[in-house]
């Protein structure tokens with residue numbers, strides 16, 4: 001199929017798929033309950049001078065004091081005891097995430113879902129299979145990695161999740177960020193994403209990956225291959241499926257320098273990114289910003305150079321065509337590739 005699509009609107013050009021789950025309005029829901037107080041450690045009363053303290057009592061006191069100190073240290077350093085992690089009610093965490101997605105109708109297109117998906121992807125997409133470094137384990141974006149250029153704007157997503165971390169202190173940041181991406185996809189009408197807990201948080205930034213691992217949007221198919229196939233270990237089909245997440249959200253001038261959404265339904269997960277790529281006619285946007293493409297029919301949609309690479313490169317284009325014509329195949333391929341992405345470098 002050529003790049004030039006008909007200029008008259010056709011139903012296939014607006015593949016809005018209603019989210020599978022009926023979307024609840026969260027705007028009027030009551031604020032989340034205050035976080036429960038931290039588990040209290042009951043210490044025996046300190047022995048008074050006139051109280052005869054047996055060796056056994058003193059031993060118990062010392063052990064509890066040590067345990068309290070250990071718990072304090074673990075909390076301060078995010079080394080959460082696995083017992084705490086095991087006690088997390090992940091269904092309740094999922095609900096808490098779903099409840100904040102549409103908290104602010106004035107944020108972007110009315111949903112924090114897309115930026116949460118980007119957080120999960122950027123937390124995971126630094127993985128290097130050759131060295132086993134990077135990836136979602138460690139939640140290293142809490143350290144200097146937050147200032148890497150590619151992560152501009154993700155503070156919004158991390159801050160949004162902070163009250164949920166306080167409410168469920170047993171979940172690691174690494175688990176929370178990846179789970180938030182999975183829940184956001186599901187809440188926006190996408191497929192169920194395989195997800196399991198087990199990531200731990202690094203105590204400091206020593207495990208941060210070097211800056212520059214995430215893909216550069218100004219580059220070509222060779223760069224996409226280097227990042228997704230050679231460094232992370234995805235197949236070409238998985239690579240195309242993953243980038244299909246650009247069905248969601250938009251580019252922001254103050255974050256990446258690019259502007260605009262890829263689809264007309266940026267809060268609905270589906271194969272619209274692929275149908276837009278094939279059915280719209282794309283031309284270079286005339287502006288002073290970085291090279292990006294706009295749809296010729298009304299200039300309201302955008303594509304990055306790396307997005308265009310998916311239709312210019314023969315090896316990738318066949319999967320764009322497959323996913324554009326078969327939404328179920330895309331759902332399955334995306335769920336499996338995104339689930340794999342969220343586990344890169346994690347030892348369960």
Ligand code: HEM
Nearest residue numbers: 114115117118121215217242245249250251252255256306
């Ligand atoms: C070649 C690969 C990729 C490149 C170059 C790329 C680049 C970008 C850029 C420049 C933005 C705009 C950021 C902003 O200004 O706010 C963006 C947004 C986004 N990306 Fe990607 N991306 C790639 C792959 C992916 C993958 C694999 C996923 C998820 C699986 C993903 C999910 C998203 C989402 C959901 C947004 C919208 C965020 C929002 O609305 O705030 N991207 N991407």
